[in-house]
Amino acid sequence: MISKILIANRGEIALRVLRACKELGIATVAVHSTADANAMHVRLADESVCIGPPPSRDSYLNIHQIVAACEITGADAVHPGYGFLSENAKFADILDAHGITFIGPTADHIRIMGDKITAKETAKSLGIPVVPGSAGEVLPENALEIAREIGFPVLIKATAGGGGRGMKVAKNEEELSEAVSTARSEALAAFGNDAVYMEKYLSKPRHIEVQVVGDGEGNAIHLGERDCSLQRRHQKVWEEANSPALNVEQRMKIGEICADAMRKLKYRGAGTIEFLYENGEFFFIEMNTRLQVEHPITEAITGIDLVHEQIRVASGGGLSVTQDEIVFSGHAIECRINAEDPRTFVPSPGTITHFHAPGGLGVRVDSGVYQGYKIPPYYDSLIGKLIVHGRTRVECMMRLRRVLDEFVIDGIKTTLPLFQDLINNQDIANGDYDIHWLENYLAKTAE
Numbered sequence: 181m182i183s184k185i186l187i188a189n190r191g192e193i194a195l196r197v198l199r200a201c202k203e204l205g206i207a208t209v210a211v212h213s214t215a216d217a218n219a220m221h222v223r224l225a226d227e228s229v230c231i232g233p234p235p236s237r238d239s240y241l242n243i244h245q246i247v248a249a250c251e252i253t254g255a256d257a258v259h260p261g262y263g264f265l266s267e268n269a270k271f272a273d274i275l276d277a278h279g280i281t282f283i284g285p286t287a288d289h290i291r292i293m294g295d296k297i298t299a300k301e302t303a304k305s306l307g308i309p310v311v312p313g314s315a316g317e318v319l320p321e322n323a324l325e326i327a328r329e330i331g332f333p334v335l336i337k338a339t340a341g342g343g344g345r346g347m348k349v350a351k352n353e354e355e356l357s358e359a360v361s362t363a364r365s366e367a368l369a370a371f372g373n374d375a376v377y378m379e380k381y382l383s384k385p386r387h388i389e390v391q392v393v394g395d396g397e398g399n400a401i402h403l404g405e406r407d408c409s410l411q412r413r414h415q416k417v418w419e420e421a422n423s424p425a426l427n428v429e430q431r432m433k434i435g436e437i438c439a440d441a442m443r444k445l446k447y448r449g450a451g452t453i454e455f456l457y458e459n460g461e462f463f464f465i466e467m468n469t470r471l472q473v474e475h476p477i478t479e480a481i482t483g484i485d486l487v488h489e490q491i492r493v494a495s496g497g498g499l500s501v502t503q504d505e506i507v508f509s510g511h512a513i514e515c516r517i518n519a520e521d522p523r524t525f526v527p528s529p530g531t532i533t534h535f536h537a538p539g540g541l542g543v544r545v546d547s548g549v550y551q552g553y554k555i556p557p558y559y560d561s562l563i564g565k566l567i568v569h570g571r572t573r574v575e576c577m578m579r580l581r582r583v584l585d586e587f588v589i590d591g592i593k594t595t596l597p598l599f600q601d602l603i604n605n606q607d608i609a610n611g612d613y614d615i616h617w618l619e620n621y622l623a624k625t626a627e
């Protein structure tokens with residue numbers, strides 16, 4: 181049994197986890213840097229511990245300080261949220277050595293999915309369709325032979341990568357050797373590991389990801405997919421569930437493939453299996469072994485609280501539902517509210533002078549800010565998420581337009597005006613977009 185959870189995070193996700201703990205009757209411990217002494221997650225938790233100065237590496241990423249905070253408060257489990265230590269296998273191992281439950285997958289599963297080559301091999305062996313590409317690492321001397329076999333254009337990716345860093349496209353043989361050497365040196369600089377692999381480059385895919393949860397004993401469910409194609413520089417901006425591109429048969433087919441794979445793997449916890457989707461086909465690219473920012477749209481269409489499920493499976497209590505009991509209902513959209521210029525995405529920290537969140541049926545606002553709150557400059561600029569649910573995509577979009585008009589955040593720049601533009605765009609209305617759409621739109625509409 182888990183009776184006290186330390187939340188090793190800040191901002192809206194710390195509040196999100198706190199809410200789940202309170203609903204389950206579990207005591208909470210917040211940790212915070214000196215810059216976050218006035219943050220909502222500190223106020224709402226039962227106890228709090230200051231774990232260091234503002235820079236993340238000295239506070240939210242400081243494993244020793246977090247373990248010490250567990251020992252001081254008697255917390256028997258840690259929820260890592262997303263980002264920070266959420267996919268750090270060493271952190272999971274250290275907690276385990278201290279007899280503290282990590283609310284997440286096993287350290288081994290985190291490691292397998294953290295290395296993009298072993299992740300892909302594992303996915304393939306579990307029956308998940310993968311992007312055609314090299315079997316493992318590509319060395320400069322073998323690159324041409326492998327690329328000819330795959331067929332141009334090809335994409336060189338860092339084994340230790342993810343999130344798009346260290347990727348290079350080669351359109352033809354002439355571009356190949358430079359693409360490989362640049363990718364290798366960028367990978368070394370970014371991750372301390374120069375290993376790269378090669379894939380067929382898909383030119384106009386959508387990014388579609390499947391939510392899964394496993395109990396670690398061979399039971400697993402899928403909760404449908406999310407379409408996260410609308411992003412800029414690998415930062416998601418707008419996500420929807422279901423994907424406007426899929427029908428119910430496609431949804432259930434890819435969902436069942438993923439759930440089945442997680443059963444075979446005996447996966448424990450929440451996870452997301454990421455695909456590129458092009459011409460009716462799915463291609464695995466990565467798996468994230470954590471709760472994701474955009475999980476609320478899945479909660480909206482299933483009615484299932486994913487943090488409750490994470491806590492249940494971490495404490496050996498099993499999943500609360502079987503696959504047959506899951507009912508998909510309606511459509512949900514999430515808009516990420518960042519403290520940034522809505523066009524340049526330059527961060528805009530500072531004091532929120534007025535704050536009014538919208539309400540009404542089908543509206544959820546997950547945020548960690550309040551009127552008078554001063555956004556510190558040290559962390560991610562995500563300050564909140566607007567999640568709107570409707571019975572159909574059209575109803576959801578109409579509701580989103582109404583809700584965007586109600587939302588007031590003054591004193592800083594936010595991405596809200598961008599959503600005012602997107603909601604009136606015909607491609608968005610039609611659900612007709614791929615992973616390049618938003619960057620093209622921003623370039624086209626820039627003054």
Ligand code: MV4
Pocket residue numbers: 311335342343344345379380381382383387408409411414456465466615
């Ligand atoms: C790709 C791809 C095209 N073909 N792989 C970018 C981040 C990393 N998670 C995988 N990424 C991509 N992998 C092949 N074989 C295009 C991207 C990509 C992308 C993927 C998802 C969402 C946005 C993206 C933006 C640019 C490139």
